[in-house]
Amino acid sequence: MTTTPSTTINTNITPFHSQLNAPLTKQKIKVLQINLGKRCNLACTHCHVEASPKRTEELSTEICEQLIEVIHRFPQIKIVDLTGGAPEMNYGFKPLVAAARQHNKQVIVRSNLTIYFVEGFNDLPEYFAANKIRIVASMPCYLADNVDKMRGAGVFDDSIQALQWLNQVGYGIDPSLILDLVYNPQLPTSEKFSLTPDQNKLEQDYKTFLQKHFNIVFNNLFTITNLPVGRTKLYLERKKLETSYLQFLELHFNPHTVENLMCRNQLSVDYLGNIYDCDFNQMMDLPAKTLNGDALTIAKLIEAGSLDLINEIQTANYCYGCTAGCGSSCSGALV
Template sequence: MKAFEDAGFYRIELAKQLTMKLKTLVRTGNRLASPSEQLHILQCSPVVAFSDKLAEHVALPLYRKQLTTLQINVGKLCNQTCTHCHVDAGPDRRESMSHETAQHVMDFLARSEVKTLDITGGAPEMNPQFRMLVREARKLDKQVIDRCNLTILLANGFTDLPEFLAEHQVSVVASLPCYLEENCDAQRGNGVFGKSIEAIGRLNELGYAQPNSDLRLDLVYNPTGLGLPPGQHELEAAYKSELDSRYGIQFNNLLTITNMPVSRFLDDLLRRGKYDEYMEKLIQKFNPSTIDNLMCRSLISVDWNGLIYDCDFNQMLDLVVAEGAERVHISQLTDDLLAERAIRTANHCYGCTAGCGSSCGGSLVK
């Protein structure tokens, strides 16, 4: 792990400066705030089309399997502005799921065989419907996942969240892109690492990731540079050793996720002239063994307005699930509606199929 710790200090210092000043693409009027502009860049770049690469290994189109997870993006409001964020979330965003849409989510879960409600954002806990969604989903005996940035657990007005999450047995999946403070703060903002460690300690005190406890705390690693994630098991062992010895904190599993060439990470690649290099790396590392386990095969994504997508990344590119010319809304959704439905793909999908693969549940090839 020596190279992992020593790499890219010049970039880290630059990223620290950028993160301190970072605003969302929408706030700055960046052309990449438009999903269609992002998709245009992804599809027009001189690379092998993902659909052509996929066709070499499986019959197209790519079909959905049994739906097991409903992932809802409840909005783009966040207390952080991270350099890699594919949602372009931040304190200046106001998109937020309404009570009516949240109720449609609950109505679907009540009639569905889906086992898991996966809540993301933004900082999902900042949405006014978050606690209702958790309570009602747990009443339906659904597993609930909170994709948490950790620092929100220490923010004014949210300090009782750890107790709430523990009380309702919510599984926490939390981003901690490095066990080294300088690397983490470079990607997520100055002071974020220290607050994250404090928040993990609080969760540990409540029973998360403790022996004989059902309260799960998984951490998420994503690279701070142009590289792909290293082996998940090897890196997990390093994380556990370092975080325990340095800070006395514990977690269950580490999930490694590839940075997707979408939104702010796409903007960063283009500004640094590294886009072609990164896409070529993803293509060269295409791994057909990942295809059966792609998260879009068993997950559906819902945006803050209630519209349906094959995954959260497709959501950010506005690659909506549709019936003819009509977009499918959560109020119309049934398990049967999605059975054996073709999945929409584009060149960003190389991010999920490179190396050991990438998904909201970590690597795809164990």
């Protein structure tokens, strides 16, 4: 009898919810994270969204209008976090920025940097600055070979030019123009796994190198663990490393990270308007649910007049990735 990878994992890994002393509960929603679609000019090897230039899925006019209504109606939302794919390439990006800025909400764009050199998107650095958008940019290493290996040939050079461009319009210099970088570790080639490095020390290494070699400045570095989701999951399965990687993450489970998990106060919305507790659950099709077990959509939240309909967060074994070591989130280490 053939055993599927997921069954194998379940028999070798302590279920994540068993590590917790109590159910993982939702707090008051403050962050609306929107995945606008899977269109992207890159196809990075570690992408949990599995975005690429060949993907066409994106936000519809109807869902965009619903999201704008939510932004207008609920002052409890403090942050509108736009992701993708390359969020800038997908329908609804600028209308959502306009709605959020109209209500003085912080807007975050998770940018791959190289999009600025694609025809039709050359205005983005100036547009971001004019709207005081916080940029969280993928920069998985400060060495060219490592970046190009993960993200494609020439991506490092384009990223350096993009960061210099952002500095020229004030990012990393003007206190109101925040530029953050994201470190992802290389995908493992053997069972010699490691946790992400100390975030503060690595940030200093990045700042020293980029300033010295390229005269680039930025605000913060976020270290993010590769979760076995999307292309990372497929890669680990091909290398027959998924089970051992999850065991490694479980071994380094840190209960002190749980209180600060990003899923506690955010809603993750896909391009179809479905609601999830986090972006990883979204990619694994594990929807957020009400006390009655009903899956949620943006339309249902509008109808109910509340964003706080979720009591218990849906978890899976890949949650060990967010709780191993110092923890991992869209804003980097948790402790």
